[in-house]
Amino acid sequence: MDGKRIIAPPKEVQEAHNAINSYDALTQWQPTNPSNLLSAHLLMMTGLVNDAGMYRQEGVGVMSGEQVVHMAPQAERVPKLMAELLEWLESSDVHPLVASCVFHYEFEFIYPFSDGNGRVGRLWQALILSKWHDVFINIPVESMVHQHQDDYYLAIRQSTQQTDSAPFIEFMLQMIFDAITEAKTSESEGLNAGLSEGLKLSDVDKVILAFIEQGHYMTNAQLAEKCGKSQSTIERRIKFLKGARLITRIGAKKTGYWQVKQ
Structure with a gap:
């Protein structure tokens, strides 16, 4: 993976x-x-x-x-x-x-x-x-x-x-x-405090977070290209990162962008 x-x-x-x-x-x-x-x-x-x-x-x-x-x-x-x-x-x-x-x-x-x-x-x-x-x-x-x-x-x-x-x-x-x-x-203990096997940050998650931090607007297709992964994989990891409250959407669904939570 x-x-x-x-x-x-x-x-x-x-x-x-x-x-x-x-x-x-x-x-x-x-x-x-x-x-x-x-x-x-x-x-x-x-x-x-x-x-x-x-x-x-x-x-x-x-x-x-x-x-x-x-x-x-x-x-x-x-x-x-x-x-x-x-x-x-x-x-x-x-x-x-x-x-x-x-x-x-x-x-x-x-x-x-x-x-x-x-x-x-x-x-x-x-x-x-x-x-x-x-x-x-x-x-x-x-x-x-x-x-x-x-x-x-x-x-x-x-x-x-x-x-x-x-x-x-x-x-x-x-x-x-x-x-x-x-x-x-x-989640309450922090990202590096031993997340469960099903919720562990993968290398792809870390790359996505880094790219989101670098730019305000980036589509899933652009993230897929930069990560060298399929768009469906990126969509699945975005859902994970959102569910883990690591990122949040700014603006409307089609015109907004993802931002890393501070």
């Missing part, structure tokens, strides 16, 4: 590139659009599986060692189950915090793709939450569960065993609460 060369197995490098591209595209998608969901899987799994962007065509089981812990629904049922889940998400009046968790669990239960279900499920919960509040663009679900992966999978298994998504919902809500609490605490 910082433009540095990485020495790692090609598959892991591909996974990282795909994840960065997927989160860069987050704002372009709608949570209830089935085509967007397939596009997200295609972007996340390009070069990793042969059926990227398509629902699975075979039966699958989730293994824990030698033990099958979950037999996913038959492949022929996947399109209908996913259509019903997306329709529920569109029509539900459940609060987005809870609805995003329910969707995430049901998505993992259906296991619609041959691979990448965890990554896409976490991406999609981040998308649902970001439509409710911009802060979740900068606190992705992937970061929330990174240090709690064992508990994450345990919560999924418990919900499946109980045929009740409550254990998973409770786990994810706790992760969200902890992430926001940590972010607020870090």
Whole structure:
């Protein structure tokens, strides 16, 4: 992400590139659009599986060692189950915090793709939450569960065993609460006082801040050119910097400019 060369197995490098591209595209998608969901899987799994962007065509089981812990629904049922889940998400009046968790669990239960279900499920919960509040663009679900992966999978298994998504919902809500609490605490302690992993200033953030300090008016396209990044990346980092109260807009949206807060 910082433009540095990485020495790692090609598959892991591909996974990282795909994840960065997927989160860069987050704002372009709608949570209830089935085509967007397939596009997200295609972007996340390009070069990793042969059926990227398509629902699975075979039966699958989730293994824990030698033990099958979950037999996913038959492949022929996947399109209908996913259509019903997306329709529920569109029509539900459940609060987005809870609805995003329910969707995430049901998505993992259906296991619609041959691979990448965890990554896409976490991406999609981040998308649902970001439509409710911009802060979740900068606190992705992937970061929330990174240090709690064992508990994450345990919560999924418990919900499946109980045929009740409550254990998973409770786990994810706790992760969200902890992430926001940590972010607020870090903000009050200052930029260099150990921001949470999801809110750490990147090299791109520092470059953007420096350029904004140098000139009163600079468009996102100009920032993208100076930073050597895509415009969608710049827009995402601008939202982060605004949410972290590091910059503020002066004037109207189209004619104003960004200013670093003193």
